[in-house]
Amino acid sequence: MMDRLSLRYFFREIVPNSVQNVRSEDPEANLAESQEFLSSMEDKKTTGFTDFEGKTSFGMSVFNLGNAIMGSGILGLSYAMANTGVVLFLVLLTVVAVLSSYSIHLLLKSSGIVGIRAYEQLGQRAFGTPGKMAAGIAITLQNIGAMSSYLYIVKYEFPLVIQAFLGVDNPSGEWYLNGNYLVIMVSISVILPLALMKQLGYLGYTSGFSLTCMVFFLISVIYKKFHTPCPFMDFAFNSTASVTAVTNDTVYNQACVPKMVNLNSQTAYTIPILAFAFVCHPEVLPIYTELKNPTKQRMQHVSNISIVVMYTMYFLAALFGYLTFYGEVESELLHTYSRLDPYDTLILCVRLAVLTAVTLTVPIVLFPVRRAIQQLFFPNKTFYWPRHIAIAVTLLTLINMLVIFAPNILGIFGIIGATSAPCLIFIFPAVFYIRIVPEEEEPMRSTPKILAACFAGIGFLFMVMSLSFILIDWTSGSSKASSGH
Numbered sequence: 001m002m003d004r005l006s007l008r009y010f011f012r013e014i015v016p017n018s019v020q021n022v023r024s025e026d027p028e029a030n031l032a033e034s035q036e037f038l039s040s041m042e043d044k045k046t047t048g049f050t051d052f053e054g055k056t057s058f059g060m061s062v063f064n065l066g067n068a069i070m071g072s073g074i075l076g077l078s079y080a081m082a083n084t085g086v087v088l089f090l091v092l093l094t095v096v097a098v099l100s101s102y103s104i105h106l107l108l109k110s111s112g113i114v115g116i117r118a119y120e121q122l123g124q125r126a127f128g129t130p131g132k133m134a135a136g137i138a139i140t141l142q143n144i145g146a147m148s149s150y151l152y153i154v155k156y157e158f159p160l161v162i163q164a165f166l167g168v169d170n171p172s173g174e175w176y177l178n179g180n181y182l183v184i185m186v187s188i189s190v191i192l193p194l195a196l197m198k199q200l201g202y203l204g205y206t207s208g209f210s211l212t213c214m215v216f217f218l219i220s221v222i223y224k225k226f227h228t229p230c231p232f233m234d235f236a237f238n239s240t241a242s243v244t245a246v247t248n249d250t251v252y253n254q255a256c257v258p259k260m261v262n263l264n265s266q267t268a269y270t271i272p273i274l275a276f277a278f279v280c281h282p283e284v285l286p287i288y289t290e291l292k293n294p295t296k297q298r299m300q301h302v303s304n305i306s307i308v309v310m311y312t313m314y315f316l317a318a319l320f321g322y323l324t325f326y327g328e329v330e331s332e333l334l335h336t337y338s339r340l341d342p343y344d345t346l347i348l349c350v351r352l353a354v355l356t357a358v359t360l361t362v363p364i365v366l367f368p369v370r371r372a373i374q375q376l377f378f379p380n381k382t383f384y385w386p387r388h389i390a391i392a393v394t395l396l397t398l399i400n401m402l403v404i405f406a407p408n409i410l411g412i413f414g415i416i417g418a419t420s421a422p423c424l425i426f427i428f429p430a431v432f433y434i435r436i437v438p439e440e441e442e443p444m445r446s447t448p449k450i451l452a453a454c455f456a457g458i459g460f461l462f463m464v465m466s467l468s469f470i471l472i473d474w475t476s477g478s479s480k481a482s483s484g485h
Protein backbone atom coordinates (compact mmCIF):
# COMPACT_ATOMS: atom_id res chain seq x y z
CA MET A 1 0.00 0.00 0.00
CA MET A 2 1.35 3.44 -0.85
CA ASP A 3 1.62 6.03 1.88
CA ARG A 4 0.18 9.51 1.54
CA LEU A 5 3.40 11.10 0.35
CA SER A 6 4.17 8.64 -2.35
CA LEU A 7 0.55 8.79 -3.42
CA ARG A 8 0.83 12.56 -3.84
CA TYR A 9 4.03 12.06 -5.76
CA PHE A 10 2.33 9.48 -7.93
CA PHE A 11 -0.48 11.87 -8.69
CA ARG A 12 1.80 14.73 -9.55
CA GLU A 13 3.93 12.64 -11.80
CA ILE A 14 1.62 10.23 -13.50
CA VAL A 15 -2.01 11.19 -13.37
CA PRO A 16 -2.99 13.73 -16.01
CA ASN A 17 -3.50 17.30 -14.81
CA SER A 18 -7.12 17.23 -15.69
CA VAL A 19 -7.82 14.34 -13.35
CA GLN A 20 -5.89 16.02 -10.55
CA ASN A 21 -7.90 19.12 -11.10
CA VAL A 22 -11.36 17.71 -10.65
CA ARG A 23 -10.21 16.04 -7.46
CA SER A 24 -8.44 18.90 -5.85
CA GLU A 25 -10.98 20.57 -3.55
CA ASP A 26 -10.97 18.44 -0.37
CA PRO A 27 -7.69 16.67 0.44
CA GLU A 28 -9.23 14.01 2.70
CA ALA A 29 -11.96 13.13 0.30
CA ASN A 30 -9.36 13.24 -2.40
CA LEU A 31 -7.26 10.65 -0.70
CA ALA A 32 -10.13 8.22 -0.35
CA GLU A 33 -11.11 8.82 -3.92
CA SER A 34 -7.53 8.60 -5.08
CA GLN A 35 -7.08 5.27 -3.40
CA GLU A 36 -10.21 4.00 -4.99
CA PHE A 37 -9.10 5.42 -8.27
CA LEU A 38 -5.64 3.98 -7.85
CA SER A 39 -6.88 0.50 -7.13
CA SER A 40 -9.23 0.70 -10.06
CA MET A 41 -6.24 1.75 -12.11
CA GLU A 42 -4.29 -1.21 -10.90
CA ASP A 43 -7.19 -3.46 -11.71
CA LYS A 44 -8.10 -2.10 -15.07
CA LYS A 45 -4.88 -0.45 -16.14
CA THR A 46 -6.84 2.51 -17.48
CA THR A 47 -5.78 6.13 -17.33
CA GLY A 48 -8.67 7.70 -15.53
CA PHE A 49 -11.53 6.76 -17.83
CA THR A 50 -14.30 4.86 -16.16
CA ASP A 51 -16.39 4.29 -19.26
CA PHE A 52 -14.76 1.37 -21.05
CA GLU A 53 -11.62 -0.67 -21.32
CA GLY A 54 -10.55 -0.65 -24.95
CA LYS A 55 -8.79 -3.44 -26.77
CA THR A 56 -8.33 -2.05 -30.27
CA SER A 57 -4.73 -1.72 -31.42
CA PHE A 58 -3.12 1.51 -32.57
CA GLY A 59 -3.02 0.43 -36.24
CA MET A 60 -6.65 -0.68 -36.36
CA SER A 61 -7.67 2.63 -34.79
CA VAL A 62 -5.75 4.50 -37.51
CA PHE A 63 -7.61 2.45 -40.15
CA ASN A 64 -10.96 3.16 -38.54
CA LEU A 65 -10.37 6.86 -38.22
CA GLY A 66 -8.90 7.04 -41.72
CA ASN A 67 -11.99 5.31 -43.04
CA ALA A 68 -14.21 7.72 -41.12
CA ILE A 69 -12.41 10.68 -42.71
CA MET A 70 -12.27 9.28 -46.22
CA GLY A 71 -15.66 9.20 -47.86
CA SER A 72 -17.52 10.73 -50.73
CA GLY A 73 -15.80 14.04 -49.91
CA ILE A 74 -12.80 12.98 -52.03
CA LEU A 75 -14.92 13.06 -55.21
CA GLY A 76 -15.54 16.79 -54.92
CA LEU A 77 -11.95 17.88 -54.37
CA SER A 78 -10.81 18.17 -58.01
CA TYR A 79 -13.73 20.46 -58.62
CA ALA A 80 -12.70 22.51 -55.61
CA MET A 81 -9.17 22.71 -57.02
CA ALA A 82 -10.45 23.83 -60.41
CA ASN A 83 -12.13 26.74 -58.67
CA THR A 84 -9.26 27.78 -56.43
CA GLY A 85 -6.13 26.92 -58.39
CA VAL A 86 -3.44 24.50 -57.21
CA VAL A 87 -1.67 26.77 -54.75
CA LEU A 88 -4.72 28.24 -53.08
CA PHE A 89 -6.22 24.77 -52.81
CA LEU A 90 -3.10 23.45 -51.11
CA VAL A 91 -3.15 26.35 -48.67
CA LEU A 92 -6.83 25.82 -47.83
CA LEU A 93 -6.42 22.04 -47.57
CA THR A 94 -3.53 22.51 -45.15
CA VAL A 95 -5.49 25.01 -43.09
CA VAL A 96 -8.53 22.73 -42.82
CA ALA A 97 -6.33 19.71 -41.94
CA VAL A 98 -4.47 21.61 -39.21
CA LEU A 99 -7.70 23.05 -37.81
CA SER A 100 -9.21 19.58 -37.84
CA SER A 101 -6.34 18.19 -35.80
CA TYR A 102 -6.53 21.11 -33.37
CA SER A 103 -10.23 20.51 -32.92
CA ILE A 104 -9.52 16.85 -32.07
CA HIS A 105 -7.05 18.10 -29.47
CA LEU A 106 -9.82 20.20 -27.90
CA LEU A 107 -12.19 17.22 -27.85
CA LEU A 108 -9.59 14.90 -26.32
CA LYS A 109 -8.60 17.35 -23.63
CA SER A 110 -12.22 18.04 -22.68
CA SER A 111 -13.05 14.35 -22.57
CA GLY A 112 -10.04 13.74 -20.30
CA ILE A 113 -11.59 16.12 -17.80
CA VAL A 114 -15.13 14.78 -18.05
CA GLY A 115 -13.85 11.19 -17.82
CA ILE A 116 -16.33 9.85 -20.36
CA ARG A 117 -15.43 9.76 -23.98
CA ALA A 118 -18.68 10.74 -25.68
CA TYR A 119 -19.33 13.95 -27.60
CA GLU A 120 -22.81 14.23 -26.06
CA GLN A 121 -21.37 13.97 -22.54
CA LEU A 122 -19.09 16.91 -23.27
CA GLY A 123 -22.17 18.89 -24.28
CA GLN A 124 -23.91 17.75 -21.11
CA ARG A 125 -21.01 18.83 -18.90
CA ALA A 126 -20.67 22.18 -20.66
CA PHE A 127 -24.30 23.24 -21.06
CA GLY A 128 -26.48 20.57 -19.45
CA THR A 129 -29.28 18.97 -21.44
CA PRO A 130 -29.33 21.59 -24.26
CA GLY A 131 -25.63 20.97 -24.87
CA LYS A 132 -26.16 17.24 -24.98
CA MET A 133 -29.12 17.63 -27.34
CA ALA A 134 -27.22 19.99 -29.65
CA ALA A 135 -24.28 17.59 -29.94
CA GLY A 136 -26.54 14.56 -30.43
CA ILE A 137 -28.67 16.27 -33.08
CA ALA A 138 -25.69 17.65 -35.02
CA ILE A 139 -24.02 14.21 -35.08
CA THR A 140 -27.25 12.53 -36.17
CA LEU A 141 -27.97 14.99 -38.98
CA GLN A 142 -24.39 15.16 -40.25
CA ASN A 143 -23.89 11.42 -40.29
CA ILE A 144 -27.30 10.60 -41.75
CA GLY A 145 -26.43 13.11 -44.50
CA ALA A 146 -23.07 11.44 -45.08
CA MET A 147 -24.56 7.93 -45.13
CA SER A 148 -27.25 9.01 -47.57
CA SER A 149 -24.63 10.49 -49.86
CA TYR A 150 -22.80 7.14 -49.78
CA LEU A 151 -25.94 5.19 -50.60
CA TYR A 152 -26.71 7.63 -53.44
CA ILE A 153 -23.41 6.59 -54.92
CA VAL A 154 -24.47 2.95 -54.64
CA LYS A 155 -27.86 3.74 -56.17
CA TYR A 156 -26.52 5.57 -59.20
CA GLU A 157 -23.16 3.94 -59.82
CA PHE A 158 -23.77 0.28 -59.05
CA PRO A 159 -26.32 -0.28 -61.86
CA LEU A 160 -23.93 1.29 -64.38
CA VAL A 161 -21.08 -0.94 -63.26
CA ILE A 162 -23.20 -4.11 -63.45
CA GLN A 163 -24.64 -3.08 -66.80
CA ALA A 164 -21.21 -2.53 -68.30
CA PHE A 165 -19.70 -5.71 -66.89
CA LEU A 166 -22.63 -7.81 -68.09
CA GLY A 167 -22.56 -6.06 -71.45
CA VAL A 168 -26.25 -5.13 -71.38
CA ASP A 169 -26.62 -2.49 -74.10
CA ASN A 170 -30.31 -1.73 -73.85
CA PRO A 171 -31.54 -2.33 -70.35
CA SER A 172 -35.22 -3.23 -70.29
CA GLY A 173 -36.10 -3.03 -66.62
CA GLU A 174 -33.95 -5.91 -65.33
CA TRP A 175 -34.24 -6.05 -61.54
CA TYR A 176 -30.47 -6.26 -61.08
CA LEU A 177 -30.04 -2.95 -62.88
CA ASN A 178 -32.49 -1.18 -60.62
CA GLY A 179 -30.59 1.11 -58.24
CA ASN A 180 -33.27 0.92 -55.57
CA TYR A 181 -33.12 -2.85 -55.29
CA LEU A 182 -29.34 -2.74 -55.28
CA VAL A 183 -29.28 -0.22 -52.41
CA ILE A 184 -31.57 -2.46 -50.35
CA MET A 185 -29.53 -5.56 -51.15
CA VAL A 186 -26.22 -3.91 -50.29
CA SER A 187 -27.71 -2.53 -47.08
CA ILE A 188 -28.99 -5.90 -45.93
CA SER A 189 -26.10 -8.09 -47.02
CA VAL A 190 -23.06 -5.90 -46.31
CA ILE A 191 -23.89 -2.86 -44.21
CA LEU A 192 -26.32 -4.35 -41.70
CA PRO A 193 -24.11 -7.23 -40.50
CA LEU A 194 -21.21 -4.81 -40.02
CA ALA A 195 -23.42 -2.24 -38.32
CA LEU A 196 -24.52 -4.89 -35.83
CA MET A 197 -21.00 -5.41 -34.52
CA LYS A 198 -20.85 -4.65 -30.85
CA GLN A 199 -17.68 -2.61 -31.14
CA LEU A 200 -16.07 -0.38 -33.71
CA GLY A 201 -12.76 -2.17 -33.23
CA TYR A 202 -14.03 -5.19 -35.17
CA LEU A 203 -14.43 -2.99 -38.23
CA GLY A 204 -10.67 -2.36 -38.46
CA TYR A 205 -10.25 -5.00 -41.18
CA THR A 206 -13.06 -3.70 -43.37
CA SER A 207 -11.74 -0.18 -42.84
CA GLY A 208 -8.31 -1.32 -44.01
CA PHE A 209 -9.92 -2.82 -47.10
CA SER A 210 -11.96 0.32 -47.72
CA LEU A 211 -8.79 2.42 -47.60
CA THR A 212 -7.10 -0.01 -50.00
CA CYS A 213 -9.95 0.61 -52.45
CA MET A 214 -9.37 4.33 -52.14
CA VAL A 215 -5.65 3.83 -52.77
CA PHE A 216 -6.60 2.00 -55.97
CA PHE A 217 -8.86 4.93 -56.86
CA LEU A 218 -5.95 7.30 -56.32
CA ILE A 219 -3.50 5.24 -58.40
CA SER A 220 -6.04 5.05 -61.22
CA VAL A 221 -6.63 8.80 -61.13
CA ILE A 222 -2.87 9.35 -61.43
CA TYR A 223 -2.60 6.75 -64.22
CA LYS A 224 -5.47 8.31 -66.15
CA LYS A 225 -3.83 11.71 -66.06
CA PHE A 226 -0.96 10.36 -68.14
CA HIS A 227 -3.19 8.45 -70.55
CA THR A 228 -5.77 11.09 -71.34
CA PRO A 229 -5.08 13.65 -74.04
CA CYS A 230 -5.79 17.26 -73.33
CA PRO A 231 -8.25 18.61 -74.33
CA PHE A 232 -10.00 15.28 -73.84
CA MET A 233 -12.45 13.83 -76.28
CA ASP A 234 -15.96 13.95 -74.99
CA PHE A 235 -17.58 10.57 -75.57
CA ALA A 236 -21.01 12.14 -76.00
CA PHE A 237 -19.94 14.45 -78.86
CA ASN A 238 -17.57 11.90 -80.26
CA SER A 239 -14.60 14.19 -80.30
CA THR A 240 -15.62 16.99 -82.66
CA ALA A 241 -15.45 19.83 -80.16
CA SER A 242 -12.09 18.72 -78.89
CA VAL A 243 -10.46 18.20 -82.26
CA THR A 244 -11.13 21.78 -83.22
CA ALA A 245 -9.70 22.79 -79.89
CA VAL A 246 -6.43 20.94 -80.50
CA THR A 247 -5.92 22.71 -83.77
CA ASN A 248 -6.33 26.04 -82.07
CA ASP A 249 -3.24 26.81 -80.03
CA THR A 250 -4.71 29.51 -77.86
CA VAL A 251 -7.68 27.40 -76.83
CA TYR A 252 -5.32 24.51 -76.16
CA ASN A 253 -3.10 26.58 -73.98
CA GLN A 254 -5.95 27.98 -72.01
CA ALA A 255 -7.65 24.65 -71.47
CA CYS A 256 -4.59 22.61 -70.58
CA VAL A 257 -2.56 24.82 -68.31
CA PRO A 258 -3.19 24.43 -64.61
CA LYS A 259 -4.17 27.60 -62.80
CA MET A 260 -2.13 28.30 -59.69
CA VAL A 261 -4.59 30.72 -58.16
CA ASN A 262 -8.10 31.07 -59.42
CA LEU A 263 -11.05 32.97 -58.07
CA ASN A 264 -14.54 32.67 -59.48
CA SER A 265 -18.13 32.43 -58.33
CA GLN A 266 -17.65 28.79 -57.33
CA THR A 267 -14.54 29.39 -55.22
CA ALA A 268 -16.69 29.94 -52.17
CA TYR A 269 -17.80 26.32 -52.19
CA THR A 270 -14.29 25.14 -51.50
CA ILE A 271 -14.52 25.63 -47.76
CA PRO A 272 -17.71 23.58 -47.26
CA ILE A 273 -16.34 20.87 -49.59
CA LEU A 274 -13.06 20.70 -47.66
CA ALA A 275 -14.77 20.88 -44.28
CA PHE A 276 -17.03 17.97 -45.22
CA ALA A 277 -14.06 15.96 -46.45
CA PHE A 278 -12.33 16.25 -43.07
CA VAL A 279 -15.32 15.63 -40.80
CA CYS A 280 -14.53 12.65 -38.56
CA HIS A 281 -15.17 14.27 -35.21
CA PRO A 282 -18.23 12.27 -34.24
CA GLU A 283 -16.11 9.11 -34.67
CA VAL A 284 -13.03 10.31 -32.77
CA LEU A 285 -14.34 9.72 -29.26
CA PRO A 286 -15.92 6.29 -29.96
CA ILE A 287 -12.59 5.22 -31.49
CA TYR A 288 -10.75 6.64 -28.46
CA THR A 289 -13.07 4.67 -26.16
CA GLU A 290 -11.95 1.44 -27.76
CA LEU A 291 -8.26 2.25 -28.05
CA LYS A 292 -5.90 0.00 -26.09
CA ASN A 293 -3.81 1.88 -23.46
CA PRO A 294 -5.74 5.08 -24.07
CA THR A 295 -3.93 8.32 -23.40
CA LYS A 296 -4.59 11.68 -24.92
CA GLN A 297 -1.20 11.69 -26.66
CA ARG A 298 -1.74 8.26 -28.13
CA MET A 299 -5.15 9.18 -29.53
CA GLN A 300 -3.84 12.49 -30.84
CA HIS A 301 -1.14 10.48 -32.56
CA VAL A 302 -3.75 8.17 -34.13
CA SER A 303 -5.65 11.24 -35.34
CA ASN A 304 -2.61 13.04 -36.69
CA ILE A 305 -1.44 10.00 -38.64
CA SER A 306 -4.90 9.51 -40.14
CA ILE A 307 -5.19 13.19 -41.00
CA VAL A 308 -1.74 13.37 -42.61
CA VAL A 309 -2.34 10.24 -44.72
CA MET A 310 -5.78 11.45 -45.83
CA TYR A 311 -4.40 14.93 -46.47
CA THR A 312 -1.81 13.45 -48.84
CA MET A 313 -4.34 11.26 -50.59
CA TYR A 314 -6.80 14.13 -50.88
CA PHE A 315 -4.21 16.41 -52.39
CA LEU A 316 -2.97 13.84 -54.91
CA ALA A 317 -6.49 12.82 -55.95
CA ALA A 318 -7.55 16.44 -56.34
CA LEU A 319 -4.38 17.37 -58.23
CA PHE A 320 -4.36 14.55 -60.75
CA GLY A 321 -8.12 14.69 -61.21
CA TYR A 322 -7.75 18.39 -61.98
CA LEU A 323 -4.72 17.88 -64.24
CA THR A 324 -6.75 15.36 -66.29
CA PHE A 325 -9.70 17.63 -67.02
CA TYR A 326 -8.63 21.13 -65.94
CA GLY A 327 -11.59 23.51 -66.11
CA GLU A 328 -13.89 20.77 -67.40
CA VAL A 329 -13.89 18.80 -64.17
CA GLU A 330 -17.37 18.35 -62.68
CA SER A 331 -18.41 18.58 -59.06
CA GLU A 332 -18.36 14.79 -58.93
CA LEU A 333 -15.13 13.41 -60.36
CA LEU A 334 -16.52 10.02 -61.41
CA HIS A 335 -19.10 11.67 -63.67
CA THR A 336 -16.33 13.43 -65.52
CA TYR A 337 -14.60 10.13 -66.26
CA SER A 338 -17.84 8.87 -67.82
CA ARG A 339 -17.45 11.62 -70.38
CA LEU A 340 -14.17 10.04 -71.49
CA ASP A 341 -15.60 6.60 -72.05
CA PRO A 342 -18.34 5.14 -69.87
CA TYR A 343 -17.29 1.58 -70.75
CA ASP A 344 -13.61 1.91 -69.98
CA THR A 345 -12.72 -1.12 -67.83
CA LEU A 346 -10.33 0.75 -65.56
CA ILE A 347 -12.90 3.42 -64.81
CA LEU A 348 -15.52 0.76 -64.12
CA CYS A 349 -13.16 -0.87 -61.64
CA VAL A 350 -12.52 2.51 -60.07
CA ARG A 351 -16.26 3.04 -59.68
CA LEU A 352 -16.55 -0.37 -58.08
CA ALA A 353 -13.68 0.46 -55.73
CA VAL A 354 -15.24 3.78 -54.68
CA LEU A 355 -18.58 2.02 -54.22
CA THR A 356 -16.99 -0.59 -52.00
CA ALA A 357 -15.06 2.01 -50.04
CA VAL A 358 -18.08 4.16 -49.25
CA THR A 359 -20.26 1.12 -48.52
CA LEU A 360 -17.74 -0.03 -45.92
CA THR A 361 -17.68 3.46 -44.42
CA VAL A 362 -21.42 3.43 -43.66
CA PRO A 363 -21.14 1.17 -40.54
CA ILE A 364 -18.39 3.38 -39.08
CA VAL A 365 -20.46 6.51 -39.62
CA LEU A 366 -23.57 4.80 -38.24
CA PHE A 367 -21.88 4.03 -34.92
CA PRO A 368 -21.83 7.56 -33.48
CA VAL A 369 -25.45 8.10 -34.53
CA ARG A 370 -26.53 5.03 -32.60
CA ARG A 371 -24.49 6.23 -29.66
CA ALA A 372 -26.08 9.68 -29.87
CA ILE A 373 -29.56 8.15 -29.92
CA GLN A 374 -28.65 5.97 -26.97
CA GLN A 375 -27.27 8.93 -25.04
CA LEU A 376 -30.30 11.08 -25.79
CA PHE A 377 -33.10 8.57 -25.22
CA PHE A 378 -31.63 5.80 -23.08
CA PRO A 379 -28.98 7.39 -20.88
CA ASN A 380 -27.61 5.23 -18.05
CA LYS A 381 -28.79 2.03 -19.71
CA THR A 382 -26.25 -0.74 -20.13
CA PHE A 383 -25.64 -2.52 -23.41
CA TYR A 384 -28.70 -4.41 -24.59
CA TRP A 385 -28.63 -6.38 -27.84
CA PRO A 386 -32.28 -5.88 -28.91
CA ARG A 387 -31.90 -2.10 -28.56
CA HIS A 388 -28.53 -2.14 -30.36
CA ILE A 389 -30.04 -4.08 -33.27
CA ALA A 390 -33.31 -2.13 -33.37
CA ILE A 391 -31.57 1.24 -33.65
CA ALA A 392 -29.30 0.04 -36.46
CA VAL A 393 -32.21 -1.48 -38.41
CA THR A 394 -34.35 1.64 -37.96
CA LEU A 395 -31.56 3.96 -39.05
CA LEU A 396 -30.70 1.91 -42.11
CA THR A 397 -34.37 1.66 -43.09
CA LEU A 398 -34.73 5.43 -42.76
CA ILE A 399 -31.66 6.12 -44.89
CA ASN A 400 -32.77 3.59 -47.51
CA MET A 401 -36.16 5.26 -47.73
CA LEU A 402 -34.56 8.69 -48.10
CA VAL A 403 -32.32 7.49 -50.89
CA ILE A 404 -35.07 5.60 -52.69
CA PHE A 405 -38.06 7.90 -52.31
CA ALA A 406 -36.58 11.34 -51.85
CA PRO A 407 -33.48 11.68 -54.00
CA ASN A 408 -34.16 15.41 -54.39
CA ILE A 409 -33.57 15.90 -50.73
CA LEU A 410 -29.84 16.23 -51.46
CA GLY A 411 -30.30 20.01 -51.51
CA ILE A 412 -31.58 19.91 -47.93
CA PHE A 413 -28.45 18.04 -46.96
CA GLY A 414 -26.44 20.90 -48.39
CA ILE A 415 -28.00 23.11 -45.71
CA ILE A 416 -27.59 20.50 -42.99
CA GLY A 417 -23.97 19.94 -43.99
CA ALA A 418 -23.33 23.67 -43.98
CA THR A 419 -24.59 23.95 -40.40
CA SER A 420 -23.67 20.67 -38.73
CA ALA A 421 -20.14 20.29 -40.13
CA PRO A 422 -18.86 23.66 -38.80
CA CYS A 423 -20.63 22.97 -35.50
CA LEU A 424 -18.99 19.58 -35.08
CA ILE A 425 -15.52 20.62 -36.24
CA PHE A 426 -15.22 24.14 -34.88
CA ILE A 427 -17.94 25.54 -32.71
CA PHE A 428 -18.80 22.68 -30.32
CA PRO A 429 -15.24 21.50 -29.56
CA ALA A 430 -14.23 25.10 -28.84
CA VAL A 431 -17.16 26.19 -26.67
CA PHE A 432 -17.30 22.85 -24.83
CA TYR A 433 -13.57 23.18 -24.14
CA ILE A 434 -13.94 26.73 -22.84
CA ARG A 435 -16.71 25.66 -20.46
CA ILE A 436 -15.24 22.33 -19.37
CA VAL A 437 -11.60 23.19 -18.61
CA PRO A 438 -11.77 24.71 -15.12
CA GLU A 439 -10.86 28.38 -14.72
CA GLU A 440 -8.25 27.50 -12.08
CA GLU A 441 -6.38 25.50 -14.66
CA GLU A 442 -6.84 27.86 -17.59
CA PRO A 443 -8.34 31.28 -16.87
CA MET A 444 -10.65 32.82 -19.44
CA ARG A 445 -7.87 35.09 -20.68
CA SER A 446 -5.27 32.33 -21.03
CA THR A 447 -3.90 31.71 -24.52
CA PRO A 448 -5.51 28.26 -25.05
CA LYS A 449 -8.96 29.61 -24.24
CA ILE A 450 -8.56 32.72 -26.39
CA LEU A 451 -7.41 30.47 -29.23
CA ALA A 452 -10.43 28.23 -28.70
CA ALA A 453 -12.71 31.28 -28.78
CA CYS A 454 -11.18 32.44 -32.09
CA PHE A 455 -11.66 28.90 -33.38
CA ALA A 456 -15.36 29.03 -32.54
CA GLY A 457 -15.49 32.40 -34.32
CA ILE A 458 -13.94 30.91 -37.48
CA GLY A 459 -16.51 28.11 -37.35
CA PHE A 460 -19.33 30.59 -37.07
CA LEU A 461 -17.96 32.54 -40.00
CA PHE A 462 -17.72 29.36 -42.11
CA MET A 463 -21.27 28.48 -41.23
CA VAL A 464 -22.69 31.86 -42.18
CA MET A 465 -20.59 31.88 -45.36
CA SER A 466 -21.63 28.41 -46.51
CA LEU A 467 -25.28 29.06 -45.77
CA SER A 468 -25.30 32.33 -47.67
CA PHE A 469 -23.66 30.73 -50.71
CA ILE A 470 -26.19 27.95 -50.76
CA LEU A 471 -29.04 30.41 -50.50
CA ILE A 472 -27.61 32.62 -53.24
CA ASP A 473 -27.17 29.53 -55.37
CA TRP A 474 -30.75 28.47 -54.79
CA THR A 475 -32.22 31.85 -55.54
CA SER A 476 -30.16 32.25 -58.70
CA GLY A 477 -31.32 28.80 -59.76
CA SER A 478 -27.95 27.16 -60.46
CA SER A 479 -27.17 24.47 -57.93
CA LYS A 480 -24.16 23.05 -59.70
CA ALA A 481 -22.19 22.37 -56.58
CA SER A 482 -24.76 22.26 -53.85
CA SER A 483 -22.88 19.61 -51.99
CA GLY A 484 -19.93 18.47 -54.01
CA HIS A 485 -20.68 14.83 -53.27
Ligand SMILES: NC(=O)CC[C@H](N)C(=O)O
Pocket (backbone or CB within 6 Å): 068, 069, 070, 071, 072, 073, 074, 142, 143, 146, 276, 277, 278, 279, 280, 282, 365
Ligand atom coordinates in the same frame (compact mmCIF):
# COMPACT_ATOMS: atom_id res chain seq x y z
N1 LIG B 1 -19.07 11.62 -40.64
C1 LIG B 1 -18.91 12.22 -41.76
O1 LIG B 1 -19.62 13.14 -42.08
C2 LIG B 1 -17.79 11.75 -42.64
C3 LIG B 1 -17.65 12.53 -43.91
C4 LIG B 1 -16.35 12.18 -44.59
N2 LIG B 1 -15.30 13.04 -44.17
C5 LIG B 1 -16.45 12.19 -46.11
O2 LIG B 1 -15.62 12.70 -46.77
O3 LIG B 1 -17.34 11.62 -46.68
